[in-house]
């Protein structure tokens with residue numbers, strides 16, 4: 630019999646029961662404010678995974694044969710608070726089975742569900758935006774409010790890497806909140822990424838940590854498939870360094886906000902980073 634193509638993440642064909650890492654997509658972009666399309670992010674990323682070799686030379690891991698399952702895409706509701714509830718329930722189930730949840734967005738708001746389910750002590754996010762609005766467009770669960778909702782959940786420390794966009798009020802909020810540390814691309818240029826990662830590692834030291842990658846942390850001139858593009862950002866290598874450092878120890882991981890309106894660059898970086906994340910997690 631010939632092989633048949635299926636639209637799941639490449640090298641993630643084990644059953645749920647057999648797998649340690651459980652991937653699922655959340656094709657939601659209901660609160661998108663600028664360019665819609667992040668709902669097609671999960672499948673664009675999956676499609677791109679078939680472009681890559683199964684062997685990752687930098688990590689010296691072959692992904693074929695690793696116990697990873699892709700559940701597919703969540704059949705989602707419409708309103709952001711309902712979708713977040715669906716994500717929360719799914720992540721709760723996966724964690725209760727002793728497995729690791731790997732979420733592919735969709736817009737950033739979906740992260741709130743995963744954080745709610747896992748109750749981490751620390752939250753590391755790569756994002757161009759502070760996402761600290763208390764409300765936007767009539768909803769407290771808008772993609773512009775993600776970090777604020779995470780803070781509300783009682784997370785002790787929040788690190789926003791690549792931040793370069795927010796309102797005056799959001800920046801004022803950061804200045805008055807000792808739990809939030811931001812590293813702009815300029816800060817990282819001055820300190821060096823290694824020093825930034827060392828500083829964060831010192832503060833989280835063994836605490837339960839969630840890692841979220843908003844694709845727009847990367848400079849939109851490099852990866853333009855974004856709902857809210859921002860120039861003067863990070864490079865794909867920076868995201869890789871962050872995932873190298875904090876991926877192996879984190880309790881949950883997501884890659885969100887890929888809006889495949891480009892020539893595939895943004896999905897390619899996302900797919901590669903997610904594959905390296907899986908490789909690193911399995912090396913432990």
Ligand code: MN
Nearest residue numbers: 737756760843
């Ligand atoms: Mn965001």
Ligand code: MN
Nearest residue numbers: 757758843845
């Ligand atoms: Mn963003």
